[in-house]
Amino acid sequence: MKLLDVRWFCGATNVAIVRAEDPYDGIQYFISQVTGSDEAGDAVYAMNWGTRFPNDAGDCLFGIK
Secondary structure: OEEEEEEEEOOOOEEEEEEEEEOOOEEEEEEEEEOOOOHHHHHHHHHHHOEEEOHHHHHHHOOOO
């Protein structure tokens, strides 16, 4: 899977939403709580272990038309 982009939501809890490309399933989005201490590592963690995020909502969040 290839990481394409990430959006961060930080406060009392740090949340990452990532946009990734899977060679079989195409573009997918994942959401996960992350540590907030390692940006690159947190993005990869969200991509590998996050929960699927709806494609329509992800497209809107990332400005994909």
